[in-house]
Amino acid sequence: MAADDASLSSATEPLRVLMFPYLAFGHISPFIQLATKLSAAAAGNIRVTFLSGAANVERIRSLLPSSSSVSVVTLHLPAIPGLPSGVESTADLPSDSPAVELLKLAVDGTRPQVDALLRELRPHVAVFDFAMQWLPEVAEPLGVRAVFFSVFAAVSTAYLISPARRLHGPNPSVEDLKSPPAKFPEASSIRGVPAYQAADFLYIFRTLAGASVFERALACLSRSSAIMAKTCAEMEGPYIDYVAREHGKPILLAGPITPEPPTGELDPRWAEWLGGFPAGAVVFSSFGSETFLSEEGVRELLLGLEMTGKPFLAVLNLNQAKGEGEEEVGRLLPEGWAERVKGRGLVHSGWVQQQHILRHDSVGVFLCHAGLSSVMEAVASGCGLAMLPQKGDQFLNARLFAGDMGIGVEVERREEDGGFTREAVCSAVREVTESEEVKEKHAKWREFLLDKEKQEGFAAGLLDGLRKLANL
Structure with a gap:
């Protein structure tokens, strides 16, 4: 094959992406929006495989673009003592139920299935959520680049999931969390938070299901090839830069994900x-x-x-x-x-x-x-x-x-x-x-x-960043 032909082949090879959001529709929805955005930007030159529990699949399919470039694969959640049978998302449980935490253990139990799918599908990139801190260990040896997608604003990652929080030990106090972590952006309006908010933040440091939310998220950030965020420099520049410095990883920006106009009529x-x-x-x-x-x-x-x-x-x-x-x-x-x-x-x-x-x-x-x-x-x-x-x-x-x-x-x-x-x-x-x-x-x-040109620019930039990460 001539050099020009090889270059053309590489440029037109569809980007293969696997997406695995946490089992909560507050997490699934941003991944759906991301898949929709990438599918439109790639004009079909992409293959997205979406993973979730069986009970979520039909709803996910109804929300994804009707395109051959996006498909959904069912994961079978293992039985977890204390987790009711058939529960496959946080929507299936009262928000204050202790069983909500057990969903994280069910996600951990899908590791062998995800490993098999990665070997079968050979995606270029695996985009994953905070509860799958083990995914990079499965993906990277196969040549799959693991990208951690935070569904939260960059300010939350910067304030809460900073390596500097480890200076307080595994169980920081309310007083610790009232203050920003070391080297937090001076340009921020946040110079601290009140006691009731700091007390609420303690939740992420509690070990309730194998590992705390902080431990899971910090491992995702440190083990991934890159970090993806649904924001932009115009909105959160100082926080984006802080996260990149603290974790030593490139940041891929999806841009703020604005909602699509609703369909149908108001009741x-x-x-x-x-x-x-x-x-x-x-x-x-x-x-x-x-x-x-x-x-x-x-x-x-x-x-x-x-x-x-x-x-x-x-x-x-x-x-x-x-x-x-x-x-x-x-x-x-x-x-x-x-x-x-x-x-x-x-x-x-x-x-x-x-x-x-x-x-x-x-x-x-x-x-x-x-x-x-x-x-x-x-x-x-x-x-x-x-x-x-x-x-x-x-x-x-x-x-x-x-x-x-x-x-x-x-x-x-x-x-x-x-x-x-x-x-x-x-x-x-x-x-x-x-x-x-x-x-x-x-x-x-x-x-x-609402600037369509800017939104399309964010999507194009993200697609280009993913292709470069995958060496395409």
Whole structure:
């Protein structure tokens, strides 16, 4: 074969990628978005094989692009004592169930199957999640480059999964975690976190299923050939640089993964109610499917929404209130609340079409838990952003978007326990709607995120980086 022909053959060889996200749809969804982005950028010159448990496969297939370049392979999870039969994602268990941790052991038990698949499929690259710290040991001897894909913002990796955290030993204290790790970016707005947030971070250092989340994630970062993140230098440059320096690895940037426009129509129930208000008038409040406010939190949130004087739709998970609907909320609130908000305030427990609601003309503010996907949906839809983070990376997301980027407002909290008042809720919502600086920055970042040319550039750059990593 002539040199030119060899070069052409190499350039046109499809990139073979294996993807293995953790068994939680908060992790599976970013991997699906990544597969979709790469498939479009490669114009079919890619072969993606997606791995997951049998119970997740049909849902994953329905969300992946209908292309011959993407396929799904079923993994058979081993039986783990204490893990109910048929449980193959965190969605199959209550969020506070101890069995949730056992899913990590089930993932560990798939190692022989993953080894066999790597030998059979011979992908160029294996993209893996935080729970598979063993995957590089399987992949690299076969010539497969292992790429750790963090589904969290780079600020979370920088603050929490730093080798410098080992200076505190295996069990850092709340005081240790209140401060950033050594050499943390000076440009950051985060000079520390309050005690209640630091106490929540202790979870990742607890050894609950073979190894702690910190140990798993740190091993993934140190053993991988490269680190991939769904962010960009414009948003998180100092944190990206910090992670690269701390771990001594190249960083492949997928760019911020903005949501695709939703399909179908908004449920008539919500369309009719929202349609009764002027453009931008409604506050939509939702905290995701796995976040539960305390009874005090429910009460202060709803009284705070009432104080704004604005119409509102509040979606709540009421397991701690032990109820399923508006009637139970009424038990938590002072007499007369339901009458006072009648016609302008609704409370709902259960799933709603979040993206459709955010894109409705009458919705002007989204009050949420600062989950990364929810924040991106809010910015893409043009809704003002008020944030009331509840756990984990949500605390750092809120600091990134409200502090570094200035495109939202965080509800003020008590230092010791994270409690908040109705006045703080009302104040945050009003600042979002009244601050010209916040609105200007929000508009600037929305334009950036929706810039199709920039998004295509991120995807092309990522594809090129993966091909170079694979020596193609």
